[in-house]
Amino acid sequence: MNPIPALRYVIGVALQNIARNRGIAFASVLTVTMTLLGAGAAVAVVSALDGVLHQEEAQASVLKVFMADHISFASALNMEHTLGSEPTVLSADFENKNQAATQAGSGLGLSGALKILQETGAGNPLPASINLHLRDIAAVSALNTQVSTSALLYPGPHPTDYNKDVIPRLEKYIFAAQLGGAMLVGVVGAVALVIITISVRTAAFVRRQEIEIMKLVGATDWFVRWPFLVEGIIVGVVSAILASAALVGVGLGFGSGGNLALGIGIRFAALIVLGLIVGGAVLGSFGSLVGVRRSLAA
Amino acid sequence: MSISTSPAPILTGTKATGNGPPARHDPPIIVFERVSKTYPNGVPAVLDVSFTVQPRDFVFVVGASGAGKSTIIRLLIREETASKGHVLVEGQDLARIRHRHLPRLRRKMGIVFQDFKLLPNLTVAQNVAFAIQVTDPGRSHLKEKVGEALYIVGLEDKLNNYPTELSGGEQQRVAIARALIHRPRIFLADEPTGNLDPDAGWGIVQLLLQINHRGATVVMATHNREVVDLSRRRVLAMEGGRLIRDEQEGQYLKEGEANL
Numbered sequence: 097m098n099p100i101p102a103l104r105y106v107i108g109v110a111l112q113n114i115a116r117n118r119g120i121a122f123a124s125v126l127t128v129t130m131t132l133l134g135a136g137a138a139v140a141v142v143s144a145l146d147g148v149l150h151q152e153e154a155q156a157s158v159l160k161v162f163m164a165d166h167i168s169f170a171s172a173l174n175m176e177h178t179l180g181s182e183p184t185v186l187s188a189d190f191e192n193k194n195q196a197a198t199q200a201g202s203g204l205g206l207s208g209a210l211k212i213l214q215e216t217g218a219g220n221p222l223p224a225s226i227n228l229h230l231r232d233i234a235a236v237s238a239l240n241t242q243v244s245t246s247a248l249l250y251p252g253p254h255p256t257d258y259n260k261d262v263i264p265r266l267e268k269y270i271f272a273a274q275l276g277g278a279m280l281v282g283v284v285g286a287v288a289l290v291i292i293t294i295s296v297r298t299a300a301f302v303r304r305q306e307i308e309i310m311k312l313v314g315a316t317d318w319f320v321r322w323p324f325l326v327e328g329i330i331v332g333v334v335s336a337i338l339a340s341a342a343l344v345g346v347g348l349g350f351g352s353g354g355n356l357a358l359g360i361g362i363r364f365a366a367l368i369v370l371g372l373i374v375g376g377a378v379l380g381s382f383g384s385l386v387g388v389r390r391s392l393a394a
Numbered sequence: 395m396s397i398s399t400s401p402a403p404i405l406t407g408t409k410a411t412g413n414g415p416p417a418r419h420d421p422p423i424i425v426f427e428r429v430s431k432t433y434p435n436g437v438p439a440v441l442d443v444s445f446t447v448q449p450r451d452f453v454f455v456v457g458a459s460g461a462g463k464s465t466i467i468r469l470l471i472r473e474e475t476a477s478k479g480h481v482l483v484e485g486q487d488l489a490r491i492r493h494r495h496l497p498r499l500r501r502k503m504g505i506v507f508q509d510f511k512l513l514p515n516l517t518v519a520q521n522v523a524f525a526i527q528v529t530d531p532g533r534s535h536l537k538e539k540v541g542e543a544l545y546i547v548g549l550e551d552k553l554n555n556y557p558t559e560l561s562g563g564e565q566q567r568v569a570i571a572r573a574l575i576h577r578p579r580i581f582l583a584d585e586p587t588g589n590l591d592p593d594a595g596w597g598i599v600q601l602l603l604q605i606n607h608r609g610a611t612v613v614m615a616t617h618n619r620e621v622v623d624l625s626r627r628r629v630l631a632m633e634g635g636r637l638i639r640d641e642q643e644g645q646y647l648k649e650g651e652a653n654l
Contacts, residue, residue, distance in 0.1 A: 314501035
């Protein structure tokens with residue numbers, strides 16, 4: 097079969113179907129646009145929320161390992177190297193006693209108290225530490241258990257420190273946000289699929305006599321399917337373009353500083369648009385195949 | 395009823411090749427071997443039917459409504475499969491043909507029905523061209539082929555008319571032209587005269603006889619007694635799903651037989 101006339105025929109019939117059933121096609125595009133708009137907005141919101149939570153997570157994924165005063169600098173560096181090579185550790189920074197004092201002075205407002213201690217000859221009471229930045233918040237607790245038995249650690253009641261309360265709460269929020277987003281996108285996708293299926297099934301019903309004749313004169317099932325497939329893809333892609341335009345429009349309207357609303361960058365917005373177009377095409381083609389199946393079986 | 399037996403004007407001047415009588419020594423083009431068909435609702439439509447059809451034969455399948463005529467046609471186009479026995483077309487067992495190979499089988503066949511099955515929003519030429527557009531869109535000389543098919547059925551001057559602007563007989567001729575476009579070796583007609591007045595019906599039968607004369611094997615299911623009796627061709631008579639008579643140059647009813 098020559099592909100060019102076949103393609104011309106397929107696209108022609110698909111456009112003819114849309115024109116012939118323009119009421120249904122319009123309703124399909126409108127509803128699929130609304131559902132894709134919902135899906136796109138859900139992805140944007142979940143992603144923004146995810147970004148905030150991950151930022152919090154990055155800050156909370158720090159395990160501070162305090163070193164005993166008696167250990168040598170070489171031992172401390174050796175330990176930094178050992179812990180830094182753990183697969184769950186992203187980076188390890190050594191913080192000596194002086195840096196700890198500076199940090200406590202500026203960060204916690206303890207410079208006065210530290211100065212008094214220095215003047216009375218008590219010296220710097222703050223221990224040196226290794227700050228471990230972990231890849232995954234879930235690994236903090238396990239690594240803490242692993243290192244806290246080391247003899248090189250500060251002998252006080254808290255040889256390590258990490259944000260025990262925040263971590264499980266953040267984990268819960270991130271899971272809830274991802275699950276909620278996935279469910280929303282799934283439900284919205286299913287609704288779009290049903291709508292496209294109904295639309296194509298209606299088009300196939302309107303063209304049932306044509307399909308019957310096609311089969312009688314020896315057209316292949318794929319030749320019958322293609323125009324419906326193209327019709328579904330057109331509905332899906334047009335809906336995705338409209339939904340994307342609306343999302344980007346609103347995002348630009350409320351955005352600032354080169355970003356869209358919710359702090360979404362242009363690159364991520366482009367990814368959402370691409371995802372909606374591909375999603376629309378996939379939904380359209382899948383819905384079409386389901387929609388036309390009954391007519392082919394008849 | 396009076397039927398004009400003069401040749402239909404559309405056939406005047408056609409390039410009949412005169413392929414002669416059925417090829418008795420060639421292998422049969424159609425074989426029904428102890429075929430039974432029972433529909434899912436349990437109704438037996440065809441019971442233990444056996445017959446063969448030689449290439450270039452012309453066969454009437456006759457019988458009352460529900461006798462099994464249409465089921466014979468449906469089995470031949472593999473719209474139905476036999477519950478028992480074998481249906482062979484050109485030596486190929488239709489039950490063994492995979493679904494994806496059905497289009498190839500159907501392109502060897504020309505099929506017409508009582509209800510014409512024309513697309514009302516297409517012109518006569520477009521209806522005929524449709525059969526090629528959906529099977530081989532790149533085929534060259536489409537216009538010429540459509541013109542030739544319409545010339546054979548005598549509608550070359552109705553190219554741009556819509557089906558609703560034609561008589562029943564003309565609509566059936568368009569359906570025949572569409573069926574002819576693939577130059578089928580087997581031509582199947584299921585009650586093609588059922589919706590036509592006697593003259594138009596006779597015209598259609600003459601056209602089918604002409605197609606047969608040009609070399610195609612024709613199987614026509616009908617309960618039109620007059621056309622069967624006037625044609626004097628082979629008759630397969632069905633009753634209650636069984637083949638009760640197979641007669642060369644037969645008549646609709648056997649002498650002394652009650653009306654089917």
